[in-house]
Amino acid sequence: MKRFRDFFLFCSGAHVPMLKRAPSETNKYGGIGATIFFTGLLAAFSGGYALWTVFSSPWGAVVFGLVWGLMIFNLDRYIVSGMKKRNNFWSEFGMALPRLILAVLIAIVISKPLELKVFEKEINQELIVMEQQVFKTQEDKVKDRFQQRINVLNAEITQLNTAIQQQATKLDTLQIIAQQEADGTGGSRKQNLGPIYKAKKADADTAAAMLKRITDQNGALIAQKRQELLSIDSTQKATVGGLNRSSIDGLASRLDALGHLTDRSVPVRWANWFIILLFITIETAPVFVKLISPRGPYDDLLEAHEHAYIIFRKETIEKREREHNKRMMIGQPAVNS
Template identity: 85%
Template sequence: MKRFRDFFLFCSGVHVPMLKRAPSEVNKYGGIGATIFFTGLLAAFSGGYAMWTVFNQWWAALLFGLVWGLMIFNLDRYIVSGMKKRNSFKNEFGMAIPRLVLAVLIAVVISKPLELQVFNKEIQQELITMEQQVFKTQEDKVKERFQKRTDELNAEITGLNNAIQAQAAKRDTLQLIAQQEADGTGGSRIRNLGPIYKAKKADADSAAALLQTISGQNGALINQKRRELASLDSSYKATVAQLDRSHIDGLASRLEALGRLTDRSVPVRWANWFIILLFITIETAPVFVKLISPRGPYDDLLEVHEHAYIIYRKEQIEKRERAYAKKMMIGQTAPAS
């Protein structure tokens, strides 16, 4: 237990030989050191997991997690050890504000990868939806490239078919008129196969011949355009098959999925905020403990030590200044050679 206690005292940044002269403060600084240590440990887990999601390499995750945890541990240790209890709470709080802001920023950073792990199952489901949306967008963009020409070909085919149908309707009409002239139900109302019938029959035959010509020409063009449509369809399918279908599972995608979940679901949003607030509480706890705790014997000893050093420094400076002034005076009174 003594080793753990000494280690946590080291983590708190306290001056251990001086703290031994104030044993009542040991538990307080041991608790502060333990909080700093476990914050660094959580930061190591968070950084390692974040690196794992990016590179999927255990050694990179382990190395980065260790470096990241040590960096956060060192920052927290410096933040707490740099705070000194004085007689003015206002001045102490003013000095603590930058440290609290830094602690909050650190808490937000180290909490985010762990939030991703907490909501991992929900994020995986959201990533599937995001993948489908991405694939749909890619296919729509490819389809847009071929759609204009496809619409043009379909319009041309429709126009050619309409021309055939229009000529067929004209032939049918002329044939009906010639038939009605022949049987006396229309035209001159005289049943005969005379010159009027022959003229109308000639018009019908001409329309039929023209229909045959148009059908042949337009049919060939329609077949050509349908072959081009088939070629376009094959090119479209081949392009879609070559699209990138890799699994979306990067850190940025997970963060976006978490953002969508929090925007869409109120419980997830509250749970996300509770996790962030938990880490903020853990990260700022040592600063608040140091801030709200009463001035203790260790603070008195530390102030005495610092004051003694200040006095010693001033004495040394004054001593050097006197020695320098004496040297200059001797140099001025020395006889010229």
């Protein structure tokens, strides 16, 4: 237990030999050091998981996690060790405010990858939906690229079929008129196959010949355009089949999926905020403990040590100045009166 206590005292950033002269303060600084250590440990897990989601490299994740955790540990240790207790609370708060802001930023950075791990199952389901939306968007863009030509070809085919139908309707009308002239139900109202009937029959025959010619011409054009439609359809399917169908599983995609979940689900949003607040609380706890705790024996010893050093430095400077002035006086030539 003594080794753990000494280690946590080291983590607190306190001067351990001086702190042992104030044993009543060891519990407070041991708790601060433990909080700093476990914050660095969580940062290591967070950084390692973040790198794993990007590169899927176990060794890279372990190395980066250790480096990231040590960096956060050292930064937290520096933040706490740089705070000194004075007798003015507002002066101490002003000095602690930048450290608190930095601690909040660190907490947010640490919490994000761990949030992704906490909501991993929900994020994986959301990623599937996002993949389908991306694939559909890609397919729609491909279809839009060919749709204009498809619409033109379909319009031309419709126009050609309409021309055939119009000519067929005209032929039917002329045939009915000729038949009515032959049986006396129309036209001259005389049942005969005279010149009037022959003229109307000739019009119907001309329309039939025209229908055959239009049908042959338009039919060939329609077949050509339908063949082009089949070619476009094959090209479109080949293009869609060649689209990149790789899964969306990067860090940015997971953050995006978490954002979708928090926007859509109130419980997930609250859980997300509670996790962030938890890490902010853990990260800022050492600073707040140092800020609100009363001045103790360790602070008095530290201030006395710093004061003694300041006096020693001033005395050393003054001594060097006197020696310098003495040498200057000795080296100065005498002045004849």
